Amino acid sequence: MALPTALSDYVKKIGDSAKAIVVGMGVTWRYMVRPKEIITIEYGSKNRAPTKRYIPDRHRGIHYLETEKCIHCHICEKACPVDCIEMDGSREAFEGSWQGDGTFMSRFTLDLNKCIFCNLCCEPCPKECIHMGQEFDVASYSRANGVKNLLTDLPWSVDDRARESEALELIAVVEVEAKERKKREREAKKAAKEAEKKDNDGDKAGS
Ligand code: SF4
Numbered sequence: 001m002a003l004p005t006a007l008s009d010y011v012k013k014i015g016d017s018a019k020a021i022v023v024g025m026g027v028t029w030r031y032m033v034r035p036k037e038i039i040t041i042e043y044g045s046k047n048r049a050p051t052k053r054y055i056p057d058r059h060r061g062i063h064y065l066e067t068e069k070c071i072h073c074h075i076c077e078k079a080c081p082v083d084c085i086e087m088d089g090s091r092e093a094f095e096g097s098w099q100g101d102g103t104f105m106s107r108f109t110l111d112l113n114k115c116i117f118c119n120l121c122c123e124p125c126p127k128e129c130i131h132m133g134q135e136f137d138v139a140s141y142s143r144a145n146g147v148k149n150l151l152t153d154l155p156w157s158v159d160d161r162a163r164e165s166e167a168l169e170l171i172a173v174v175e176v177e178a179k180e181r182k183k184r185e186r187e188a189k190k191a192a193k194e195a196e197k198k199d200n201d202g203d204k205a206g207s
């Protein structure tokens with residue numbers, strides 16, 4: 001005698017569910033005994049990863065900067081579609097700065113709260129010195145910690161802000177001094193050229 005349709009559907013569903021559980025548990029048990037086959041990695045399991053280097057080379061993680069190569073050209077800042085890079089500095093030396101390649105920096109920050117990890121800042125860098133690294137943990141109890149100081153690899157702090165304010169005052173002074181020095185040098189060069197020309201003209205008139 002055939003079972004009523006509703007009852008046979010019910011029994012079939014129980015059978016399907018039991019089968020799904022057995023298949024699912026089979027996968028779980030397989031990975032329990034062969035952890036090297038695991039593809040999905042538990043968040044934060046860096047030290048328990050099945051292989052030493054499990055994050056792909058092209059992973060777009062948290063940025064880092066090779067400060068000594070940076071020329072403070074602002075190209076990365078301008079390329080960022082969400083304006084999350086900020087930098088300050090000068091080509092003139094001032095105290096308390098971080099030194100790049102011919103530049104002096106008081107600030108180079110990246111707001112990871114806004115970043116969309118698009119890599120558009122890294123691609124046009126003429127010195128290839130800003131990179132997206134392997135680090136992925138941006139979780140924090142405070143949004144303020146999401147602003148990374150790329151010059152220290154730490155969150156942008158109150159001390160950093162104070163240091164930047166002092167630096168901006170120094171930059172204003174050294175840049176005015178540098179402008180005046182360059183003007184004096186230009187004038188001295190011009191005067192030397194004119195004196196040389198006068199001497200040459202005098203020599204020609206005398207001969
Ligand atoms: S990855 Fe994209 S959004 Fe993030 S800082 Fe670079 S350009 Fe801006």
Ligand code: SF4
Nearest residue numbers: 070071073074076125
């Ligand atoms: S594009 Fe490169 S060199 Fe220019 S400011 Fe950015 S990191 Fe520095």
